[in-house]
Amino acid sequence: MSYKIIVDSCGELTEEMKASGHFETASLQIDVAGHHIIDDETFDQKKFLKLVAESPECPKSSCPSPERYMEGYHCEEDRVYAVTLSAELSGSYNSAVLGKELYHEEYGEKDIYVFNSRSASVGETLIAMKIRECEEKGMAFEKVVETVEAYIREQDTYFVLETLDILRKNGRLTGVKAVVATVLNIKPVMGATEAGTICQLGQARGIKKALVKLVDEVVKNLKNPKEKVLAISHCNCRKRAEYVCDMLKAKAQFKDVVILDTAGISSMYAADGGVIVVV
Known part of the structure; x- marks a missing residue:
């Protein structure tokens, strides 16, 4: 059976994934400083970060329309499968589900399933990889869905950012009560709850100590690392990502490691210098 995996653009694709022919990106869009940006292969991270730094207004994002998802489902x-960023953080999941309903009304029955990643960025990447792994094993459609949903429940997301301003101003930190003392250079270590909301796991003074604490949090919750892919995304800070990777590899053996630069939406929320770890 042939298959396609649609990943909204908050999830980064590796070059190998792009070349495989099995993956498609559903682009979100960003408005900042009077510029309308499509989060696709034309996204210029350096230019975007400069616009954000110079703009007094917070950038805003919008998710793909249901019609865009319906078009993606209408294929040979x-x-x-569709993989979206957490339904608690974006309308992308609901849009993908509505697109599925529209497809069925217009074209009839077809095997379509929408995964709520309960994560973002490389969390979506790993889920898309897992779908392909299941498909290549020849699993039945229902078994793929069951296996990947179980995988999502076991997945953990962690991140350290230079600033939480964009997340906070866009209402993505609902329920996070800790006050971060930016004057004292306190950096929070954040994570995702089982429901896909954002929570604070700890904090440290300075980015380097915060990254060490992030690694400690990952290791504390890590189970069967030899069976897992370690995925790290970073916004314009490859050396930080490699620093985190080296610390984790010194403490555990992983099935594989993927390091990717953030695409548009992930760059918007991670901001310059942000690091995201999913395992």
Whole structure:
């Protein structure tokens, strides 16, 4: 059976994934400083970060329309999966589900399933990889869905950012009560709850200590690392990502490691210098 995996653009794709023919990106869009940016292969991170730094206003994002998802489902492949960023953080999941309903009304039955990642960025990347792994093993559609949903429940997301301003101003930190003392250079270590909301796991003074604490949090919760892919995304800070990677590899063996630069939406929320770890 043929298959396609649609990942909204908060999830980064590796070059190998892009070349495989199995993956498609559903682009979100960003408005900042009077510029309307499509989060696709034309996204210029350096230019975007400069616009954000110079703009007094917070950038805003919008998710793909249901019609965009419906178009993605309307293809020659027999089975289609969509992976979206957490439904608690974006309307992308609901849009993808509505697109599925519209497709069925317009074209009839087809095997389509929408995964709520309960994560973002490389969390979505790993889920898309897991779908392909299941498909390549020849699993039945229902078994793919069951296996990947179980995988999502076991997945953990962590991140350290230079600033939480954009997350806070866009209402993505609902329920996070800790006050970060920016004057004292306190950096929070953040994570995702089982529901896909953002929580604070700890904090440290300075980015380097915060990254060490992030690694400690990952290791504390890590189970069966030899069976897992370690995924790290970073916004314009490859050396930080490699620093985190080296610390984690010194403490555990992983099945594989993926390091990616953030695309548009992830760059918007991670901001310059942000690091995201998913395992």
